[in-house]
Amino acid sequence: MRIGVVTFPGSCDDRDARYAVSLIGAEPVALWHGEADLQAVEAVLLPGGFSYGDYLRCGAIARFSPVLGALVDFAGRGGPVLGICNGFQVLCEAGLLPGALTRNAGLRFVHRRQHIRVEAASMWTAGVEAGAVFDIPVKHGEGRYVHPDPDELAAAGQVLARYCGPDGTVDATHNPNGSMAGIAGVTNAAGNVAGLMPHPEHAVDALLGSTDGRRILGAVLARARSAA
Protein backbone atom coordinates (compact mmCIF):
# COMPACT_ATOMS: atom_id res chain seq x y z
CA MET A 1 0.00 0.00 0.00
CA ARG A 2 1.27 3.46 -0.92
CA ILE A 3 0.65 6.23 1.64
CA GLY A 4 1.36 9.83 0.65
CA VAL A 5 2.87 12.29 3.13
CA VAL A 6 2.45 15.95 2.18
CA THR A 7 5.27 18.42 2.77
CA PHE A 8 4.26 22.07 3.13
CA PRO A 9 6.81 24.85 3.63
CA GLY A 10 7.16 24.70 7.42
CA SER A 11 6.19 21.05 7.87
CA CYS A 12 8.58 19.44 10.35
CA ASP A 13 7.13 15.98 11.02
CA ASP A 14 6.95 14.82 7.40
CA ARG A 15 10.18 12.82 7.68
CA ASP A 16 9.04 11.07 10.88
CA ALA A 17 5.69 10.36 9.22
CA ARG A 18 7.39 8.74 6.21
CA TYR A 19 9.59 6.70 8.56
CA ALA A 20 6.52 5.58 10.52
CA VAL A 21 4.72 4.62 7.31
CA SER A 22 7.67 2.45 6.26
CA LEU A 23 7.77 0.81 9.72
CA ILE A 24 4.16 -0.34 9.44
CA GLY A 25 4.94 -2.01 6.14
CA ALA A 26 3.58 0.54 3.67
CA GLU A 27 5.43 2.52 1.04
CA PRO A 28 5.75 6.22 1.91
CA VAL A 29 5.32 8.61 -1.01
CA ALA A 30 6.52 12.20 -0.57
CA LEU A 31 3.93 14.67 -1.86
CA TRP A 32 4.73 18.35 -2.44
CA HIS A 33 2.31 21.13 -1.48
CA GLY A 34 2.73 22.85 -4.86
CA GLU A 35 1.66 19.84 -6.94
CA ALA A 36 -2.00 19.01 -7.41
CA ASP A 37 -1.00 15.37 -7.96
CA LEU A 38 -1.44 12.69 -5.30
CA GLN A 39 0.55 10.18 -7.39
CA ALA A 40 -2.19 7.56 -7.11
CA VAL A 41 -1.54 6.90 -3.40
CA GLU A 42 -4.14 4.94 -1.44
CA ALA A 43 -4.10 7.11 1.69
CA VAL A 44 -2.73 10.54 2.62
CA LEU A 45 -1.11 11.87 5.80
CA LEU A 46 -0.89 15.58 6.52
CA PRO A 47 1.98 15.89 9.00
CA GLY A 48 2.67 18.27 11.86
CA GLY A 49 4.65 21.47 11.70
CA PHE A 50 3.96 25.11 10.93
CA SER A 51 2.70 25.19 7.34
CA TYR A 52 3.39 28.52 5.63
CA GLY A 53 4.59 29.84 8.99
CA ASP A 54 1.07 29.38 10.38
CA TYR A 55 0.53 33.05 9.56
CA LEU A 56 -2.96 34.43 10.20
CA ARG A 57 -4.18 31.18 11.84
CA CYS A 58 -2.68 27.69 11.99
CA GLY A 59 -3.44 25.91 8.72
CA ALA A 60 -5.26 28.88 7.19
CA ILE A 61 -2.88 29.43 4.26
CA ALA A 62 -2.10 25.74 3.60
CA ARG A 63 -5.74 25.25 2.77
CA PHE A 64 -5.23 27.16 -0.52
CA SER A 65 -2.26 25.08 -1.71
CA PRO A 66 -2.62 23.08 -4.96
CA VAL A 67 -2.28 19.74 -3.16
CA LEU A 68 -5.33 20.55 -1.01
CA GLY A 69 -7.54 20.83 -4.11
CA ALA A 70 -6.54 17.29 -5.09
CA LEU A 71 -6.96 16.17 -1.49
CA VAL A 72 -10.53 17.51 -1.28
CA ASP A 73 -11.43 15.43 -4.38
CA PHE A 74 -9.66 12.37 -2.95
CA ALA A 75 -11.48 12.70 0.38
CA GLY A 76 -14.78 13.22 -1.45
CA ARG A 77 -14.28 9.87 -3.18
CA GLY A 78 -13.83 8.20 0.24
CA GLY A 79 -10.03 8.15 0.27
CA PRO A 80 -8.51 7.87 3.75
CA VAL A 81 -6.93 11.11 4.98
CA LEU A 82 -5.31 11.63 8.39
CA GLY A 83 -4.14 15.03 9.58
CA ILE A 84 -1.82 15.08 12.56
CA CYS A 85 -1.39 18.26 14.65
CA ASN A 86 -0.86 20.99 12.02
CA GLY A 87 -2.44 18.58 9.52
CA PHE A 88 -5.53 18.46 11.76
CA GLN A 89 -5.59 22.27 11.80
CA VAL A 90 -5.33 22.36 8.00
CA LEU A 91 -8.24 19.90 7.60
CA CYS A 92 -10.43 21.99 9.94
CA GLU A 93 -9.56 25.20 8.07
CA ALA A 94 -10.34 23.45 4.77
CA GLY A 95 -13.77 22.46 6.08
CA LEU A 96 -13.00 18.73 5.71
CA LEU A 97 -13.33 18.28 9.48
CA PRO A 98 -15.77 19.92 11.90
CA GLY A 99 -14.69 22.43 14.54
CA ALA A 100 -11.49 24.40 15.03
CA LEU A 101 -8.27 24.38 17.05
CA THR A 102 -7.48 27.40 19.19
CA ARG A 103 -4.77 28.59 21.57
CA ASN A 104 -4.09 26.18 24.45
CA ALA A 105 -6.08 27.21 27.51
CA GLY A 106 -2.84 27.43 29.53
CA LEU A 107 -1.24 29.58 26.80
CA ARG A 108 1.91 27.45 26.87
CA PHE A 109 3.22 25.17 24.20
CA VAL A 110 2.61 21.68 25.60
CA HIS A 111 5.13 18.95 24.89
CA ARG A 112 4.66 15.70 26.79
CA ARG A 113 3.64 12.08 26.66
CA GLN A 114 -0.10 11.81 26.86
CA HIS A 115 -2.65 9.02 27.11
CA ILE A 116 -5.56 9.05 24.70
CA ARG A 117 -8.65 6.87 24.67
CA VAL A 118 -9.96 5.69 21.33
CA GLU A 119 -13.70 6.44 21.08
CA ALA A 120 -14.85 5.60 17.58
CA ALA A 121 -14.10 3.18 14.78
CA SER A 122 -12.64 4.76 11.71
CA MET A 123 -10.35 3.72 8.89
CA TRP A 124 -7.49 4.82 11.13
CA THR A 125 -8.58 2.76 14.14
CA ALA A 126 -9.78 -0.38 12.34
CA GLY A 127 -9.26 -3.35 14.65
CA VAL A 128 -8.69 -1.09 17.67
CA GLU A 129 -11.37 -1.70 20.29
CA ALA A 130 -13.27 1.37 21.54
CA GLY A 131 -11.91 2.39 24.93
CA ALA A 132 -8.35 1.30 24.14
CA VAL A 133 -5.80 3.62 25.80
CA PHE A 134 -2.66 4.66 23.92
CA ASP A 135 0.46 6.45 25.05
CA ILE A 136 1.20 9.04 22.36
CA PRO A 137 3.18 12.31 22.53
CA VAL A 138 1.57 15.73 22.13
CA LYS A 139 3.42 18.89 21.12
CA HIS A 140 1.41 21.96 20.21
CA GLY A 141 0.59 25.54 21.15
CA GLU A 142 -2.84 25.68 19.51
CA GLY A 143 -4.54 22.38 20.14
CA ARG A 144 -7.63 23.31 22.09
CA TYR A 145 -10.44 21.68 20.15
CA VAL A 146 -13.60 23.76 19.86
CA HIS A 147 -16.94 22.70 18.43
CA PRO A 148 -20.39 24.27 18.80
CA ASP A 149 -21.83 20.98 20.10
CA PRO A 150 -19.29 18.33 21.19
CA ASP A 151 -22.07 16.06 22.52
CA GLU A 152 -23.73 15.96 19.13
CA LEU A 153 -20.37 15.15 17.55
CA ALA A 154 -19.89 12.25 19.98
CA ALA A 155 -23.44 10.99 19.37
CA ALA A 156 -22.68 10.96 15.63
CA GLY A 157 -19.62 8.78 16.31
CA GLN A 158 -17.24 11.47 15.08
CA VAL A 159 -15.10 11.75 18.21
CA LEU A 160 -12.06 9.63 17.40
CA ALA A 161 -10.13 10.00 20.66
CA ARG A 162 -10.09 11.89 23.96
CA TYR A 163 -7.25 12.87 26.28
CA CYS A 164 -7.27 10.68 29.39
CA GLY A 165 -5.26 9.29 32.28
CA PRO A 166 -3.38 5.96 32.13
CA ASP A 167 -6.59 4.14 33.15
CA GLY A 168 -8.75 5.87 30.53
CA THR A 169 -10.28 8.50 32.82
CA VAL A 170 -11.23 11.63 30.90
CA ASP A 171 -11.06 14.70 33.14
CA ALA A 172 -9.60 18.20 33.35
CA THR A 173 -6.35 17.08 34.99
CA HIS A 174 -5.47 14.92 31.99
CA ASN A 175 -6.49 17.49 29.41
CA PRO A 176 -3.29 19.13 28.08
CA ASN A 177 -4.89 22.12 26.35
CA GLY A 178 -8.47 22.66 27.54
CA SER A 179 -10.06 20.93 24.54
CA MET A 180 -13.85 20.75 24.81
CA ALA A 181 -14.93 17.35 26.22
CA GLY A 182 -11.26 16.34 26.16
CA ILE A 183 -11.41 15.81 22.41
CA ALA A 184 -8.04 14.85 20.90
CA GLY A 185 -9.24 13.72 17.49
CA VAL A 186 -12.33 13.74 15.28
CA THR A 187 -13.51 12.36 11.95
CA ASN A 188 -15.80 13.65 9.23
CA ALA A 189 -19.33 12.26 9.00
CA ALA A 190 -18.26 9.60 6.47
CA GLY A 191 -15.37 8.53 8.73
CA ASN A 192 -12.64 8.54 6.07
CA VAL A 193 -11.12 11.89 7.06
CA ALA A 194 -9.61 12.06 10.54
CA GLY A 195 -7.62 14.56 12.57
CA LEU A 196 -5.51 13.89 15.65
CA MET A 197 -3.67 16.44 17.77
CA PRO A 198 -1.31 13.85 19.34
CA HIS A 199 1.48 12.38 17.20
CA PRO A 200 1.24 8.63 16.45
CA GLU A 201 4.21 8.98 14.07
CA HIS A 202 6.43 9.89 17.06
CA ALA A 203 5.41 6.70 18.90
CA VAL A 204 6.59 3.97 16.57
CA ASP A 205 10.01 3.08 17.96
CA ALA A 206 10.58 1.36 21.33
CA LEU A 207 13.77 3.40 21.70
CA LEU A 208 11.61 6.50 22.10
CA GLY A 209 9.31 5.04 24.74
CA SER A 210 6.12 3.91 23.01
CA THR A 211 5.09 2.01 19.91
CA ASP A 212 1.35 2.67 20.34
CA GLY A 213 1.38 4.97 17.30
CA ARG A 214 1.94 1.94 15.09
CA ARG A 215 -1.48 0.60 16.03
CA ILE A 216 -3.21 3.77 14.88
CA LEU A 217 -1.18 4.12 11.70
CA GLY A 218 -1.28 0.38 11.04
CA ALA A 219 -5.06 0.17 11.27
CA VAL A 220 -5.57 1.63 7.83
CA LEU A 221 -3.42 -1.16 6.41
CA ALA A 222 -5.40 -3.78 8.31
CA ARG A 223 -8.59 -2.33 6.89
CA ALA A 224 -7.20 -2.21 3.36
CA ARG A 225 -6.16 -5.87 3.63
CA SER A 226 -9.53 -6.98 4.97
CA ALA A 227 -11.28 -5.11 2.16
CA ALA A 228 -9.05 -6.75 -0.46
Place this chain on the structure above:
Amino acid sequence: MARVHIDVMLKDEILDPQGQAIERALPSLGFEGVRGVRVGKHVVLDVDDRGDLEEQVADMADKLLANPVIERFTVRVE
Protein backbone atom coordinates in the same frame (compact mmCIF):
# COMPACT_ATOMS: atom_id res chain seq x y z
CA MET B 1 -8.65 52.99 -3.37
CA ALA B 2 -10.56 52.76 -0.19
CA ARG B 3 -9.00 52.05 3.17
CA VAL B 4 -10.84 49.27 4.94
CA HIS B 5 -10.54 48.20 8.57
CA ILE B 6 -11.56 44.73 9.67
CA ASP B 7 -11.78 43.65 13.29
CA VAL B 8 -11.64 39.92 13.92
CA MET B 9 -12.66 38.73 17.40
CA LEU B 10 -13.15 35.29 18.92
CA LYS B 11 -16.86 34.67 19.38
CA ASP B 12 -18.07 35.48 22.90
CA GLU B 13 -18.56 31.82 23.77
CA ILE B 14 -14.98 30.88 22.80
CA LEU B 15 -12.44 30.93 25.63
CA ASP B 16 -9.82 33.65 25.17
CA PRO B 17 -6.82 32.68 27.34
CA GLN B 18 -4.81 35.62 26.03
CA GLY B 19 -7.48 38.04 27.26
CA GLN B 20 -7.59 36.23 30.61
CA ALA B 21 -3.83 36.53 31.01
CA ILE B 22 -4.00 40.29 30.39
CA GLU B 23 -6.90 40.59 32.83
CA ARG B 24 -4.84 38.83 35.50
CA ALA B 25 -1.79 41.01 34.80
CA LEU B 26 -3.47 44.41 35.02
CA PRO B 27 -4.08 44.43 38.81
CA SER B 28 -0.37 43.81 39.43
CA LEU B 29 0.28 47.21 37.80
CA GLY B 30 -2.39 48.81 39.94
CA PHE B 31 -5.17 48.79 37.33
CA GLU B 32 -8.07 47.45 39.37
CA GLY B 33 -11.64 46.88 38.29
CA VAL B 34 -11.03 45.59 34.74
CA ARG B 35 -13.23 42.75 33.45
CA GLY B 36 -14.05 41.02 30.19
CA VAL B 37 -10.71 41.48 28.39
CA ARG B 38 -10.80 40.01 24.87
CA VAL B 39 -7.99 40.13 22.32
CA GLY B 40 -8.53 40.21 18.56
CA LYS B 41 -6.92 41.20 15.27
CA HIS B 42 -7.23 44.47 13.41
CA VAL B 43 -6.57 44.16 9.66
CA VAL B 44 -6.09 47.21 7.42
CA LEU B 45 -6.48 46.90 3.65
CA ASP B 46 -6.37 49.29 0.68
CA VAL B 47 -8.87 47.96 -1.81
CA ASP B 48 -9.93 49.06 -5.32
CA ASP B 49 -13.53 50.15 -5.04
CA ARG B 50 -15.41 48.58 -7.93
CA GLY B 51 -18.79 49.35 -6.46
CA ASP B 52 -19.19 46.23 -4.36
CA LEU B 53 -16.57 47.06 -1.77
CA GLU B 54 -18.42 46.05 1.39
CA GLU B 55 -19.53 42.78 -0.16
CA GLN B 56 -16.04 42.03 -1.49
CA VAL B 57 -14.38 42.69 1.85
CA ALA B 58 -16.97 40.72 3.80
CA ASP B 59 -16.27 37.80 1.45
CA MET B 60 -12.51 38.10 2.09
CA ALA B 61 -13.09 38.14 5.81
CA ASP B 62 -15.44 35.18 5.67
CA LYS B 63 -13.14 33.05 3.49
CA LEU B 64 -9.71 33.93 4.86
CA LEU B 65 -9.28 36.68 7.43
CA ALA B 66 -11.62 35.09 9.97
CA ASN B 67 -12.54 31.49 10.72
CA PRO B 68 -16.34 31.65 11.02
CA VAL B 69 -16.34 28.55 13.25
CA ILE B 70 -14.69 30.46 16.10
CA GLU B 71 -14.49 34.11 15.06
CA ARG B 72 -16.72 37.00 14.02
CA PHE B 73 -15.70 40.13 12.16
CA THR B 74 -16.80 43.69 11.55
CA VAL B 75 -15.89 45.80 8.51
CA ARG B 76 -15.42 49.59 8.49
CA VAL B 77 -14.70 51.56 5.31
CA GLU B 78 -12.74 54.79 5.87
